[in-house]
Amino acid sequence: MLRDIQLEIAPGEIVALLGPSGCGKSTLLRQISGLDRPTAGTLTIDRTAVAPADQRSAVAFQEPRLLPWRTVARNVELGLPRGLDRRQGAERVAELLELVQLSHAAGLKPREISGGMAQRVSLARALARGPGVLLLDEPFGALDALTRLTMQDLLVDIHRAEPATIVLVTHDVDEALALADRIVLLGTRHDRPGATISMILDVPGARPRDRASVVLTRLRAKLLDALGVPSHHGA
Amino acid sequence: MSFDERGGAPVRRPSTEGRRSASLFQFVSGYGYSAAGRDLPEVSRGRTTVTTILLGLVLPVLILAVWWVAAESGAIPDYLLPSPPQVVAAGVELAQAGLLATYILISVQRVLLGFAIGAAIGLVLGALVGLSPLASKLLAPLLGAIRAVPSLAWVPLLTIYLGIYEEPKITLIAIGAAFPVFTTVAGALRHVDPHLVEAGQAFGLGRLALLSTVQLPAVVPSIVSGLRLALAQAWLFLVAAELIASSMGLGFLLIDSQNNGRIDRMFLAIILLGVLGKTTDALVGLGERALLQRWG
Ligand SMILES: Nc1ncnc2c1ncn2[C@@H]1O[C@H](COP(=O)(O)OP(=O)(O)OP(=O)(O)O)[C@@H](O)[C@H]1O
Ligand SMILES: [Mg+2]
Numbered sequence: 001m002l003r004d005i006q007l008e009i010a011p012g013e014i015v016a017l018l019g020p021s022g023c024g025k026s027t028l029l030r031q032i033s034g035l036d037r038p039t040a041g042t043l044t045i046d047r048t049a050v051a052p053a054d055q056r057s058a059v060a061f062q063e064p065r066l067l068p069w070r071t072v073a074r075n076v077e078l079g080l081p082r083g084l085d086r087r088q089g090a091e092r093v094a095e096l097l098e099l100v101q102l103s104h105a106a107g108l109k110p111r112e113i114s115g116g117m118a119q120r121v122s123l124a125r126a127l128a129r130g131p132g133v134l135l136l137d138e139p140f141g142a143l144d145a146l147t148r149l150t151m152q153d154l155l156v157d158i159h160r161a162e163p164a165t166i167v168l169v170t171h172d173v174d175e176a177l178a179l180a181d182r183i184v185l186l187g188t189r190h191d192r193p194g195a196t197i198s199m200i201l202d203v204p205g206a207r208p209r210d211r212a213s214v215v216l217t218r219l220r221a222k223l224l225d226a227l228g229v230p231s232h233h234g235a
Numbered sequence: 236m237s238f239d240e241r242g243g244a245p246v247r248r249p250s251t252e253g254r255r256s257a258s259l260f261q262f263v264s265g266y267g268y269s270a271a272g273r274d275l276p277e278v279s280r281g282r283t284t285v286t287t288i289l290l291g292l293v294l295p296v297l298i299l300a301v302w303w304v305a306a307e308s309g310a311i312p313d314y315l316l317p318s319p320p321q322v323v324a325a326g327v328e329l330a331q332a333g334l335l336a337t338y339i340l341i342s343v344q345r346v347l348l349g350f351a352i353g354a355a356i357g358l359v360l361g362a363l364v365g366l367s368p369l370a371s372k373l374l375a376p377l378l379g380a381i382r383a384v385p386s387l388a389w390v391p392l393l394t395i396y397l398g399i400y401e402e403p404k405i406t407l408i409a410i411g412a413a414f415p416v417f418t419t420v421a422g423a424l425r426h427v428d429p430h431l432v433e434a435g436q437a438f439g440l441g442r443l444a445l446l447s448t449v450q451l452p453a454v455v456p457s458i459v460s461g462l463r464l465a466l467a468q469a470w471l472f473l474v475a476a477e478l479i480a481s482s483m484g485l486g487f488l489l490i491d492s493q494n495n496g497r498i499d500r501m502f503l504a505i506i507l508l509g510v511l512g513k514t515t516d517a518l519v520g521l522g523e524r525a526l527l528q529r530w531g
Contacts, residue, residue, distance in 0.1 A: 035437060053436045065434040069452050069530040078438050078448070125438070 002028060003194040005041070007184060011132075012163035016176035018223065019186030023195040025169040026062055028186070029135050032167060033059045045133060058131035060139045062169075064118035066110040072121050073097065073106040079128030096124040099154065115142040120151065127158065134164045138171065152178055156207045173223050177216050178209055185226055199226050317499035322506070325499040329488075339507065342473055342484040345401070346515070349408025349476075350469040354462055356409065357416030361461075364417070365424025366450070375421075382414045386475045404476035411472030412465040419461030423454035455530040459523045466519055470512040485511075 002024045009015050017025045030036040031043060034054035043050040045057065058079060066075045076093045084092065097103045100120040105113055113121070119142050126134060139155075140148045152175060159166060170176050176183045180203055187198035201223065204215060224230070299319065305311055306318035313321065329335040360378065363370040389410065393403035427450050435449040477486025485504050492500035 033437060035433060053439065055439050059437050061430070061434065061437075063430060065430050067431060067449065067452070069455070078435070082439065 001194055002038075002186075002196065003192075004196045007197065007200075009165055009167065011165055013181045014159065014166040014168065014179055016180035016183045017167060017169045017186060018171075018173065018176050018183055018227070019195065020227065021171070023186045023188060025186060026137050029059070029137050029167060029169055032133070033057050033135050035059070056131065057133035057135055058126040058129055059135045060119075060122045060126040060137060062137040062141070064110070064115075064122040066118055066121055066125075068110050071107050071109060072102060072113065072117075075110065075121055076124045076128055079125035081129040092128065096127055099127070099158070100124045100151070116144060116147055119143060123151075130162055131164055134166045136166065136168045138169050140175065141171070148172075148175070153208060155179060159207075173220055173227070174211065176223070177203060177220060178211055179207070183219075183223065185223065187226070314496070314498060317502055321499045322502045325497070325503050329500070329503070338484050338488055339511070342477070342486070343511065343515075345404050345408060345476065345484065346466075346469045346473050349405045349472070350412045350466055352405065353409035353412025353469065354416045354465050357413035357461070357465065358420055358458070360413070361417040361420025362424060362446075365421040365454075366446070371421070378414075378417065381410075382418075386411055386472050387478070390475060390478060399481075404473075404481065407476040408469050408472045411468045411475075415464035415468055416458070416461040419457045419464070420454060423457030424450055427453045452530055456527055459519075459526055463516065463519050463523065466515055467512065470508065470515075474508070 005028065007015075017028065019025050027036065031038050032050065034043075034050045034052050034057070037052075045054065050057075066072075067078070070078075073093050076096055077089060080089050080092060094103070094106070097106050100123055102117060102120055102124070105117060105121075110118055110121070119139060123136070123139050126136070140151050143151060155166075156179065166179075168176070168179060183199075183201040183203060184197055185199040185201070186195045188195045189198075201219060203219060205213070209216065302316070303319050306313065306316050306321075317325075326335060329338070360374065364374050364378075365371075386407065389407055390403075393406055397403040397406060431449050431453065432445065435445045440448055473484070474486040474489065477484040478490060481487045485508055488504040489501055492498070492504065
């Protein structure tokens with residue numbers, strides 16, 4: 001379903017994967033994480049092949065996938081690196097919950113929190129081990145517009161503090177523009193089956209960016225055009 | 236007792252909203268306030284439990300009344316239908332002879348031992364079949380066939396192999412108790428949300444860690460309901476077991492009373508079996524509620 005994907009991501013880079021629903025964004029992310037294997041081709045992190053469920057990367061899935069019988073804090077604990085002692089672990093979890101603004105919900109069960117809160121728990125769990133490669137599948141999809149902006153800023157902060165390589169799947173053109181160094185557009189062509197990279201855009205400017213800047217506005221129009229949405233820019 | 240607490244998403248709210256008439260039930264069970272959904276409004280919970288218990292007593296009391304009237308009226312001769320006082324008298328008589336407590340204790344002991352052994356075996360087999368496709372292909376057909384054998388069919392064989400004392404009885408009860416646990420656990424493990432399993436794998440859990448962190452906790456509710464079925468089954472198999480040349484126990488009391496034409500004692504034995512079975516079930520139900528609150 002995906003073909004001819006060739007992409008090299010620099011350490012510490014943030015890449016946004018953009019594309020229509022069902023084109024294979026999650027699939028690509030799963031392959032990078034080692035949860036799925038590509039039918040052909042190779043994937044490497046730091047020049048070594050990606051292992052099944054590679055521990056150098058951490059995933060925040062499209063669905064939060066929290067263990068329903070564990071509290072929020074204990075769910076985040078699942079993402080901690082092995083070999084941390086109890087106290088260090090508890091401290092790290094508290095720190096992460098603070099980071100995603102969920103300290104007050106630490107003792108709640110997943111069924112007692114909202115969808116957006118669950119997504120933040122899932123993000124905290126992925127961050128827990130300070131992974132070299134962070135794979136985020138629409139991490140802010142279920143958040144309201146305001147929380148979404150806060151969380152985007154938060155991701156920028158986290159990335160500045162610990163510059164992991166981040167691959168971020170999103171539907172949101174503005175989110176991609178605000179966060180990514182490069183935007184990779186996946187798409188299908190009529191004449192051939194399977195999605196592939198249809199465009200790669202470099203996004204200039206250091207984060208945090210002015211969301212209303214002229215450069216970003218122009219890039220937004222270009223992306224929307226490529227996605228088949230008329231931008232009404234300058235109309 | 237039922238599963239109704241499970242899906243209804245009890246929500247603990249720190250606020251005091253609606254805390255006007257917190258009932259004893261809420262207090263004891265630690266349930267907070269529910270965010271609508273399938274749950275009853277929490278305020279009426281306590282009253283509901285009392286009503287439930289009262290409603291459950293209506294028919295037994297009615298039956299007792301009809302039985303009493305029918306027996307006392309003399310319409311049915313008392314060698315066919317003893318009156319409630321006659322049954323109580325039979326109980327007192329047995330108790331004074333020191334037999335009643337012995338019979339009850341030995342039966343309860345057999346049930347609990349057989350249940351424990353059977354449940355443990357069922358758990359292990361269920362885990363094997365539920366987790367390993369190979370084990371499932373190897374074991375499932377055989378176990379299915381063994382389960383299809385009626386309980387009484389084992390009795391002669393067990394007597395020959397294991398004698399006439401406790402071993403064959405406990406073995407038979409264990410056979411009866413193993414299957415409900417096996418079936419529910421195997422089925423539940425097969426259907427653990429693959430998304431959660433994958434999340435566990437993604438975060439580096441190995442096979443054993445995955446089992447203890449994701450798969451087993453996910454099937455706790457099924458294990459509990461399997462255990463409950465197994466306990467009921469253990470009581471069923473008890474009577475079959477006590478047909479094996481036994482000299483004690485409630486099943487023996489039944490057979491013995493039949494031979495001696497003591498219909499009052501037969502009534503006593505049947506009522507005791509019913510009450511004991513219901514009591515152990517209710518106890519497991521309490522444990523179930525606590526477990527589901529933790530894992531549900
Ligand atoms: N478990 C699966 N088995 C078989 N096919 C699948 C499975 N999951 C997804 N697909 C197929 O793979 C294609 C790509 O799916 P994927 O989830 O990668 O899309 P996506 O780009 O992430 O979409 P969305 O933006 O809606 O999340 C879809 O057309 C879907 O039909
Ligand atoms: Mg997807």
